[in-house]
Amino acid sequence: MTESYSVHIANLATDLTVAADTTVLKAAQAAGHPYPYGCQVGRCGACKSRLLAGEVELLPHTPFALTAADRERGFVLACRAQPRSDCSIAWLGSDTAGHPLREVSGRVVSLQRPTPDVSLLQITLEGEPLAFSAGQFAELSFAGCPPRNYSMANEPGEPLLEFHIRHVEGGATSSHVAARLREGDGVLLRGPMGDAHLRARRTGLIVAVAGGTGLAPILSILHRAARLQLQQPIRLYNAARSAESLYRENAIAELASRLTDFVYQPVLGDGLGAHLEALDGLQNATAYVAGSPGLVDFAVAAMTSRGLDPAHAYADAFFTASDQADADLSGVSVPASS
């Protein structure tokens, strides 16, 4: 029988019973606690936490999400941490978005296909508009489909939520959206979630990198930046396979007319590295990156190698269900540092 341990979540002053083969994040979610998270597979750092007491085993993760120095200082990733003793843990809450997690019914009011493999949905919710920070995401459940996470593309506070859903070959939910979803269909939303949201108080260059439907959270961030009249330079790199894969160019043009110092660079094929290597002023920059795990890893590595502080790189990697199932499950033991 699998051993279980008591894990104290200091932010909530509550105790969880967590099995040794379960991560702290999964147990917190199962108990309905609003533990911050993003990718859930050790790539983004959104669930970075301090291990206050006890010992956990850390499943594999990227150095971007948690460096060796972080581990030595007693930080862990809740989505990768399985308890090996009774523990006490606290998430790093200084810059979390802090919106209440809601589960609410809604309805599809508009459905467009701007490219053959992208669906653009607008959804209305029952009751109050969803409070969220630009760049966050929500879990959407359509009838008969497994829930999936998608980012809001609109500015917070608007009555309709916009989502961009790419058709993934063999993906149950995205195939349903591409082939069978109709305007008027119901949807259940759970959110908001995610830590890769706009840090409006940061000054200095903003670099936004989108790949495919990673454009959705980036658009939300830029809409918000325009609303707040942020004055710093903003550079948007929008990576796509071909010119035909670019979409929502009208929204980007509208943003360009509202932002003070904005340059938009569509990037076709594999030219992203050359553009990022030409960037100056990354020492004080804030980067927002959204797209496939490969694009996120590549863009963040390219910018940190040119001086970007990884603490100011906010990444939203779009994982398919098979990406998550493929996550390797061997790891290292981390005791709490004293």
Ligand code: FES
């Ligand atoms: S690293 Fe844990 S949620 Fe992304």
